[in-house]
Amino acid sequence: MAASPLNPAAASPNRQKSNGKLKALTVQPKQSEVRSDDEGDSNDDAPVNLAEKLNNEEKRKYVKGKKLGEGTYAIVYKGHLRTDPTQLFAIKKIKLNAEYKDGLSMDAIREVKFLQELSHPNIIPLHSVFSTRDQNLNLVLEFLPLGDLEVLIRDPDVNYSIADIKAWVGMLTRAVWFCHANGVLHRDIKPNNLLIAADGEVKLADFGLARAFADPQQNMTYNVITRWYRPPELFFKARHYSGAVDMWSVGTVFAELILRMPFMAGNTDIHQLELICQAIGTPLEDNWPGVSELEGYLPFDKDKITPVRTRADYMSTFPTIGSVGVELLMSMLVLDPQKRATAKEVLEHRWWAEQPRPTEKERLPRKAGGEQRMGEDLKRRGGEVEEDGRRGDKVAKKLDFSSLR
Amino acid sequence: MSLTEDTLYASSTQFRLWSFTPEKLVSLRAETNAFATKNITKAIKRARASDETDNKEQKIDCLTMEEEQTLINAYCAQLMHLGQAKPFSLPVSVVGTAVQFFKRFYLSNSPMTYHPLQILPATLFLATKTESRHMALKDFAERLRGLTAWKTATPDEVIAPEFIITQALRFSFSVRHPYRALSGFRLEMLGLLEVVRARRGPAGFPLAVEDVRGKLLGGRDPEAWGEVVQRMHETALKYLHGAALLSDVYFLYAPAHITFAALHIADPEFTEMFLEIPLRNKPELKARVLATVLACKVVLLEAEKRRVDKEEVARVEAKLALCRDPEKIDLVGLNRAQKRDAAEDGQLDEKVAKKRRLIREKSARDAEDLFGPGLVGK
Numbered sequence: 137m138a139a140s141p142l143n144p145a146a147a148s149p150n151r152q153k154s155n156g157k158l159k160a161l162t163v164q165p166k167q168s169e170v171r172s173d174d175e176g177d178s179n180d181d182a183p184v185n186l187a188e189k190l191n192n193e194e195k196r197k198y199v200k201g202k203k204l205g206e207g208t209y210a211i212v213y214k215g216h217l218r219t220d221p222t223q224l225f226a227i228k229k230i231k232l233n234a235e236y237k238d239g240l241s242m243d244a245i246r247e248v249k250f251l252q253e254l255s256h257p258n259i260i261p262l263h264s265v266f267s268t269r270d271q272n273l274n275l276v277l278e279f280l281p282l283g284d285l286e287v288l289i290r291d292p293d294v295n296y297s298i299a300d301i302k303a304w305v306g307m308l309t310r311a312v313w314f315c316h317a318n319g320v321l322h323r324d325i326k327p328n329n330l331l332i333a334a335d336g337e338v339k340l341a342d343f344g345l346a347r348a349f350a351d352p353q354q355n356m357t358y359n360v361i362t363r364w365y366r367p368p369e370l371f372f373k374a375r376h377y378s379g380a381v382d383m384w385s386v387g388t389v390f391a392e393l394i395l396r397m398p399f400m401a402g403n404t405d406i407h408q409l410e411l412i413c414q415a416i417g418t419p420l421e422d423n424w425p426g427v428s429e430l431e432g433y434l435p436f437d438k439d440k441i442t443p444v445r446t447r448a449d450y451m452s453t454f455p456t457i458g459s460v461g462v463e464l465l466m467s468m469l470v471l472d473p474q475k476r477a478t479a480k481e482v483l484e485h486r487w488w489a490e491q492p493r494p495t496e497k498e499r500l501p502r503k504a505g506g507e508q509r510m511g512e513d514l515k516r517r518g519g520e521v522e523e524d525g526r527r528g529d530k531v532a533k534k535l536d537f538s539s540l541r
Numbered sequence: 542m543s544l545t546e547d548t549l550y551a552s553s554t555q556f557r558l559w560s561f562t563p564e565k566l567v568s569l570r571a572e573t574n575a576f577a578t579k580n581i582t583k584a585i586k587r588a589r590a591s592d593e594t595d596n597k598e599q600k601i602d603c604l605t606m607e608e609e610q611t612l613i614n615a616y617c618a619q620l621m622h623l624g625q626a627k628p629f630s631l632p633v634s635v636v637g638t639a640v641q642f643f644k645r646f647y648l649s650n651s652p653m654t655y656h657p658l659q660i661l662p663a664t665l666f667l668a669t670k671t672e673s674r675h676m677a678l679k680d681f682a683e684r685l686r687g688l689t690a691w692k693t694a695t696p697d698e699v700i701a702p703e704f705i706i707t708q709a710l711r712f713s714f715s716v717r718h719p720y721r722a723l724s725g726f727r728l729e730m731l732g733l734l735e736v737v738r739a740r741r742g743p744a745g746f747p748l749a750v751e752d753v754r755g756k757l758l759g760g761r762d763p764e765a766w767g768e769v770v771q772r773m774h775e776t777a778l779k780y781l782h783g784a785a786l787l788s789d790v791y792f793l794y795a796p797a798h799i800t801f802a803a804l805h806i807a808d809p810e811f812t813e814m815f816l817e818i819p820l821r822n823k824p825e826l827k828a829r830v831l832a833t834v835l836a837c838k839v840v841l842l843e844a845e846k847r848r849v850d851k852e853e854v855a856r857v858e859a860k861l862a863l864c865r866d867p868e869k870i871d872l873v874g875l876n877r878a879q880k881r882d883a884a885e886d887g888q889l890d891e892k893v894a895k896k897r898r899l900i901r902e903k904s905a906r907d908a909e910d911l912f913g914p915g916l917v918g919k
């Protein structure tokens with residue numbers, strides 16, 4: 137059955153956890169407390185409760201170093217353990233947005249909520265969260281010094297093979313499978329959210345748009361996923377969708393890794409939909425039953441219809457991955473989300489067993505240059521997502537439907 | 542390749558940070574009460590020192606741990622009602638999350654430091670955010686003001702304690718409810734009905750069909766099965782939506798245990814037979830599981846019987862009025878002061894924020910035009 141009390145770990149939760157638990161909420165006052173030298177508590181501010189004491193202890197464990205980079209809603213610093221400077225971390229300080237009057241922002245809530253629960257080798261580990269006196273939230277993340285997949289794809293000095301692609305797509309798919317098995321949709325899968333650890337392991341990051349699978353009655357927003365990686369159902373304003381949205385993104389990342397450029401790089405939403413029609417096929421009732429009932433669907437001009445691309449078409453665009461690889465790629469880029477491969481199906485595909493075998497993570501290609509290049513490399517390009525006002529919007533141009541009729 | 546609910550639960554924050562033995566739970570609450578008593582006594586003395594009129598000799602009579610629990614339980618019930626009734630009409634899962642936030646908050650904070658009325662709306666607002674039901678703070682406060690008890694609530698008052706709440710929650714925003722296990726049970730049972738009808742189990746099915754028929758149904762007509770399952774589901778749900786949320790079971794037991802305890806209340810025989818299927822050859826494990834389920838059932842039944850004792854609550858409220866932390870009454874002011882400190886630190890962020898707001902406003906305008914009505918005629 138779906139849930140059983142049979143697993144001993146769960147069957148006697150109280151026994152095995154009492155030790156950890158004691159640590160969790162009990163704080164032994166220290167003889168001589170070392171004061172944190174970064175921002176925050178002054179001596180006259182005695183903690184008012186256990187939670188604050190604990191938080192202060194957590195904060196004191198880490199030392200914040202130089203700035204590594206800056207995103208829309210966070211500044212990332214290099215950090216290390218106070219007791220062991222060789223233990224490195226990335227400390228992501230969520231900017232307190234003075235303009236946002238509604239308390240903790242949705243991005244921060246989502247990121248913290250999901251990263252706290254998800255523990256998997258291909259998902260960025262969140263080691264700790266603490267706040268500073270000025271109410272800034274700090275996420276202590278694994279330090280991932282080797283950039284991200286976008287950097288590798290764009291760097292002409294980096295060469296990589298099918299075996300390498302196989303390793304990367306495999307790690308990505310395992311991360312997505314784990315999210316979905318936990319009832320979490322990521323909703324922003326793209327190469328620059330796939331960070332690379334010191335040992336070559338790919339880690340899915342940035343859960344600022346993630347959410348739990350919705351109840352069937354609950355509507356979801358269609359305004360998610362960066363445009364180039366966004367599936368057709370979201371352009372048609374589907375209000376109910378599933379893990380299939382992430383799987384489309386996985387397919388587009390797979391294609392981009394092969395082509396070494398974005399597979400479908402639309403300048404506007406409508407342009408993106410055109411590119412999907414051209415590259416994959418025009419969404420119609422016969423290849424996607426029910427599509428015409430979606431709120432944002434509009435009938436396509438009869439003489440502008442592209443039939444769904446055949447395996448031969450894909451073979452000519454992606455010759456290097458062979459026919460089995462093409463079969464796998466096509467299964468993720470199916471227009472109808474109901475028929476799109478799930479993460480589990482992808483992982484069970486025979487392409488993985490076929491030669492060449494995926495490269496071992498330690499032997500995967502790495503970016504040229506050092507840490508300092510990071511951040512500069514990561515200038516965002518087209519099709520950013522906006523929701524709740526986050527993520528600079530270069531998208532919303534008025535749509536011109538005439539081109540589609 | 543499959544993940545069981547159990548392995549997922551083991552890595553959850555609910556298990557890692559918010560599960561306790563009964564003894565540990567009591568000692569945590571005692572510690573919190575002692576800590577608050579000490580701090581508040583000091584704070585009241587400080588306040589008296591600067592106030593001529595106050596009677597400096599008057600004894601400072603703080604709440605006991607039991608009195609704190611009386612208040613917290615009463616306000617949990619109020620929070621349940623607030624969230625589910627109009628104008629919020631939120632699903633029980635969202636309100637249940639708010640109630641657990643509220644209970645978790647008071648594990649490390651005393652009502653003497655932060656009055657439950659100050660905390661209550663903020664936990665509900667936070668739960669709407671963590672459960673993807675968020676609305677603008679302004680709208681939330683406006684709805685709240687529609688209720689007589691909250692006529693004067695301002696957005697600032699609602700949001701002021703959010704930060705201390707998130708800190709007390711140790712920034713873990715996920716609450717695992719037992720409903721999923723209950724749906725799992727229902728599906729499983731309806732699947733078993735097919736076994737009985739087909740007169741043979743699916744490959745690898747551990748019980749003889751006759752056992753399923755005889756033991757689980759106890760001579761009942763297989764066609765009545767659906768009804769039995771439905772009735773059990775309803776009764777269990779009543780407990781999961783009420784007693785389970787208001788009691789301490791989320792702190793003490795895994796979601797699956799809570800589900801089985803609720804099912805055991807609905808139909809003990811049937812539930813035990815059902816547990817028999819996977820545990821048939823493991824008597825020790827079965828005994829342990831059953832003991833846990835039964836212990837949880839006791840807590841649920843007790844909570845179900847519990848009624849808010851209005852007189853006692855009123856007495857404790859009156860007592861609380863004399864032992865509140867004088868330095869924590871103006872949360873809005875405290876919050877503003879902290880934000881001011883932060884803003885001084887982050888002058889630069891202001892500019893960025895302003896720019897972002899402009900972009901946002903523009904994109905909101907453009908978004909309205911997107912797929913404008915004239916173009917898509919539906």
Ligand SMILES: Nc1ncnc2c1ncn2[C@@H]1O[C@H](COP(=O)(O)OP(=O)(O)OP(=O)(O)O)[C@@H](O)[C@H]1O
Nearest residue numbers: 204205206207208210212226278279280510511514
């Ligand atoms: N775990 C990490 N290890 C090392 N460097 C990191 C890590 N996380 C982020 N960085 C660096 O910090 C920068 C900012 O990261 P952040 O996640 O805040 O924003 P982003 O994803 O790049 O942009 P946005 O938030 O706008 O989508 C990154 O570009 C990267 O250089």
